[in-house]
Amino acid sequence: MERMQTIRLYDERPYDTDFQARIISAEAENGTISLILDQTLFFPEEGGQNPDSGTIEGLSVTDVQIKNGVITHKLACTEEAAAKLTPGRTVSGSIEWAGRFSNMQNHTGEHILSGILYKKYGYNNVGFHLSPQIVTLDTSGPLTEEQVRDLERAANQAVWENVAVTAEYPPEELLADMFYRSKTEIDGPVRVVTIEGYDACACCAPHVRRTGEVGLILILKHENYKGGTRFTFACGNRALEQVQKDRRILKSLTDTLTTSAEDLPANINGIMAESEARKQRGDRLMKRQAEMLIGQQPETEEDIWIFDPEYDVQARRILVNGLVKKTAGYAGIFCGDDEHGYDFVIGSEKKDAREQSTMLREKFGARGGGSPKMVQGHVNAGRKELEESLS
Ligand SMILES: [Zn+2]
Incomplete structure (x- = not known):
């Protein structure tokens, strides 16, 4: 039935x-x-x-x-x-009215955007998603950055013009001669939503009465998607919430860096350049320090074990590569502390370094491994017990 x-x-x-x-x-x-x-x-x-x-x-x-x-x-x-x-x-x-009205604002906003995209570029709407978290619109062709800003301006112009939005089921004889955007062939009566001067589209959803109620159309993101463009956007109350959120983030950044919003990009670029220069200087100093240690190390039959938290991954390898030439045994460096454990690199020219990583694994559950010449890993143990086991 x-x-x-x-x-x-x-x-x-x-x-x-x-x-x-x-x-x-x-x-x-x-x-x-x-x-x-x-x-x-x-x-x-x-x-x-x-x-x-x-x-x-x-x-x-x-x-x-x-x-x-x-x-x-x-x-x-x-x-x-x-x-x-x-x-x-x-x-x-x-x-629940707030959610419904928000959907009406965003759905009408989508029709405005799609109508302009169709009129201006002949692009079709090929996807739409409206949930409480996100609104996206997929269009069938690509757009430049400038075209996207143009689209946003034109869409908001349609809002300011406050034109009528109507929904009706035109009789079949009228419908045949009418132009409207439609994603699929529709059986039975077709509901056409018209935005005066901007768009006509087959649609089943509730819309606002006039475009002014959409409030603001904000394009948040646009990306290449299946040969076309995917827009993430927000209208009305959602657009306001987004702008307020962005303003809060901006204020927190300008307060922290005691700068203006206009100067923020240059300020951040400056900080990043300075940080990169510091890092490179740090790398050079660390390398120099490692080479100095290697130079000071006399030739020995004994193993060489160093505990120092400062050396980074690159410096650890330089150090071990240099020290293995000074010993007939093992050379190893442990960086860290008793609370968080130690990252280690162990090498040897005459012995098999894997024996040490195996010992550390069996005794302390250490992770890591490598070749006979060099092993690296992490061990959770105290310095004192490590030194006792390594000697
Ligand atoms: Zn629709």
Whole structure:
């Protein structure tokens, strides 16, 4: 039996939040109940957009799905509450307005962007995603940095012009001669959303009445995507929240560096250049220090063990490579402390350095390994026990 399609109250009344409806069917299962109503204001998950949230009879609506025109609401529900939700009963529903209005702002914003992209470049919208966390739009062609800034300006111009946004089901004879963007062939009546002077597009979602309500269209990111462009953007309240967040980050940076926003890039570049120069000077000094130590080391039959936290990976290798030439035994360096353990490099020209890493693994659970000439790794042990084991 084919079910009657649900009457979509949000089609005609996108600004309403409260409604009454009759239960057509109710199926309870594991603390949830699936309700089909004769009509609803809840927009389901459709066309890349997340469903509305809200309540029915005071119970949280956790999901709304549409299949063959029939809308199913999923509610979190006790068995006791479920027993009252029987077919034929009238229920009250209420959608969460802040989330719905944000979706309306962002969805209309998407149509404005897509309409301009189509008119200006002939690009099609090939993907749209609107969730509480992110809004993305995929378009079919590439754009330069300057074209993206142009698009953002043109989209906001459409907002300032505050033109009408209308949604209607044109009669078939009119529809045949009408131009509208559409992603797929549509069976049955087509709902066309028109933004005066900017766009006409087949769409099932609620939109704002005039473009001014979109507030601000902010392109946050654009990247190459499957031969076209993926935009991440934010409109209205989301755009404001994003700007406020960015301002907070900027303020924290300018406060820390006691500079202005304008001077921030030059300031950071300066700090990075200075840090790189310091690092290189540090590397040179460390290398010089290692070479000095090697020069001072007399030739010996004994092993040479050095404990020093300062040497970096490169200097450790230089040191061990030099010291192995001075000893008939092992030369090794341990960098670290008793609390965090030691990074080690051990080498030998005459013995097998792997014997030492094996000993450290067996005795202290050390990690690492290498060749007969050189091993490296990390060991969690105290300096005193290490020195005793190495001697
Ligand atoms: Zn749409």
